[in-house]
Amino acid sequence: MSRVHDMGGRFGDRAVIPDAPDAPVFEKDWHARALAVTLAAGALGQWNLDISRHSRERLAPKDYSRFSYYEKWMAALADLLVEKGVVTERELRAGHAEGGSPLSDRKLMGANVAAVLSKGGPVDRPGPAPRFKPGDKVQTRHPAANSFVAGGHTRLPGYASGQTGEVRAFYGCHIFPDAHAHGRGEDPQPIYAVAFPAQALWGPTADPRDEVILDLWEPYLEPADG
């Protein structure tokens, strides 16, 4: 049921190593190129952000684990480019084009970069009236799984699945990734900040005062008793 990217709470990782204050934004030149190629390819409009995230999550667990951050981006991008028919696997193997592309008129031009980046891609949409309000107790879906597609994309982490939390804020309706990553439209759903006591998630070793807050879409939630 679990996916390798869903690592919140996992045991076995070592200390976090902070970057030096003067560390460069991009540790290596190819990191910068990888980010730029990914954004430029995304601008062709052949997939959305949720499809893009899902393509990284679908990497084989051993690849996901051994690849560095931008290697994951490159591998997922290559998979998407072939899957969506933007390039062929032969072209990928050869490293050269065997023909032009009908998408070339969508190419992101250097002169348009600033406008595209500053425009962003807001995900708030008109949607159904919210079922919950701040202060309500809610129970999260268990298991943490996409209800439309077996093994599909979801943004409910495993560690917060089957837990009882309290709604702290209602943020309006946002595009629902579980649908949007799988060609099922935007399907906007109410989204909430939901707080979980750390001890409920992790047991008595956690500080009784601490809490974790997640942003969760309404389909992940049911009313909790009491």
Added chain:
Amino acid sequence: MPHDHDHDHHHAHAALPSEPALRVKALETLLTEKGLIDPAALDAIIDTYQNKIGPKNGAEVVARAWTDPAFKAALLADGTAAVSALGFYGRQGEHVTVVENTPEVHNMVVCTLCSCYPWPLLGIPPAWYKSDAYRARAVREPREVLAEFGVALLPTQKVRVWDSTAEMRYLVLPMRPEGTDGMSADDLAALVSRDSMVGTGLAKGAKA
């Protein structure tokens, strides 16, 4: 239940060279030859995040909040509108919530599922934010992680961890250091580190 490509997914990326820099180069060359990438666009994207957009934007927001009570109230009420008014809206910062550190609460931000981060305010996330160790541990043992960053909490502070599971992007408003009364917003901004706005640091000069 319908299946998509998950079970028969063919990993096309295996066709690329294994060395990462060559992988990127191969994709860039192929897409450029196909007329799908303008090399000038790549340079512009890199220049944007290397030189133009970074933690100094977030630091300006924090310093303004420390010196302008009306702005601070607006920022906490509607982060998106308040940072947009300063020009800090854009990709990966379309929806912004600002959370305030106080003697009672210390906030820290993580994305356990990937690496969501408020780009227009803080730029591209640092390596530690994207690391498995931070993603795995920040939610389960935030106090141990904070200790690794050298952050000493006040005994009165609870820890509130924000897992960025959606498109809401979180910015921590750190506590203003003592002894900074009368400092200008520009001078104050220099005290605001990137990590203090993620919650893995404190503003410089602050005791906690």
